[in-house]
Amino acid sequence: MSILMNVAQLQERISAGKRTVLLDVRWVLGDPHGHDHYLSGHIPGAVFVDMDAQLASHGRPEDGRHPLPTEADFAQTVRTWGINGGDTVVIYDDAGSAAAARAWWLLGYSGIANVYLLDGGLAPWRAAGLPLEQGEETAEPGDAVVRYGAKETIDSDGAAAWAGILLDARAGERYRGEVEPMDPRAGHIPGAVSAPTTENLAPDKTFLPAAWLGARFAALGVAPGSSVAVYCGSGVTAAHQIAALEIAGFRAALYPGSWSAWSNQPGRPVATGADGDRVEG
Structure with a gap:
């Protein structure tokens, strides 16, 4: 089953009166005004999703910047979004699904x-001249059941011992350790392969076709049956990488703590350079 829905398909659902839960995850690292952007214009019927309050919890630095919410908290959030069992859910952002993928995951x-990413996010909706709604929207509470565990996760120990392919979804300069704007140490987990999420997208920020993504991941060593895990800075854009992998026909585990957790654990080694040939710690 595809994980993507395009604007024409979404518009057709809405026009046909098919029940569709719309979630707006307007979040970009460094921009704290996502809710304001939502209020100024969103797809009619969409409920705002708060990355920090609803898609993450808050713990110790060694847990990372965006630890997963508890199952109980997320269950309450899902009901607040108005999701019922069997509903079709479509999630979008304004950043090529980089944030929306966290809610999807x-x-x-x-x-x-029945959870989909709106391919390309809000941009193609605007480009089609479709209406936008202003202000806050809420939903009648839903009854969907949340049970964690349907997708695989690993922790820091699991990342350290990972025997398969470990993909680093951050920008290449962060992987190489040339810059580190957010976390206490620069570099990457030894043995990880650089795979920036920006390379999953076409210029219009829609996902590349499945065949292209398959070729991309094959070049990084991913093959049918490979054990794959993904991390990023704080477990957000890594979900985007997992979405791209699923489009290409691969499954992958998420390391939710990601680099923000790893780099806050002094005993963890750090590699730098394009080939990870310099390891410290």
Whole structure:
């Protein structure tokens, strides 16, 4: 089953009166005004999703910047979004699904089916001249059941011992350790392969076709049956990488703590350079 829905398909659902839960995850690292952007214009019927309050919890630095919410908290959030069992859910952002993929992954991790990313996000909706709604929208509470565990996760120990392919979804300069704007140490987990999420997208920020993504991941060593895990800075854009892998026909585990957790654990080694040939710690 495809994980993507395009604007024409979404518009057709809405026009036909088919029940569709719309979630707007307007979040970009460094921009704290996502809710304001939502209020100024969103797809009619969409409920705002707060990355920090609803798609993450808050713990110790060694847990990372965006630890997963507890199952109980996320269950309450899902009901607040108005999701019922069997509903079709469509999630979008304004950043090529980089943030929306976190909600997509969490709903899938919770065992909820029929969850789609709006390919290209809000931009193609605007480009089609379709209406936008202003202000806050809320939903009648839903009854969907949340049970964590439908997708695989690993922790820091699991990442250290990972025997398969470990993909680093951050920008190449962060992987190489040339810059580190957010976390206490620069570099990457030894043995990880650089795979920036920006390379999953076409210029219009829609996902590349499945065959192209398949070729991309094959070049990184991913093959049918490979054990694959993904991390990023704080477990957000890694979900985007997992979405791209699923489009290409591969499954992958998420390391939710990601680099923000690893780099806050002084005993963990850090590699730098394009080939990871310099290891410290």
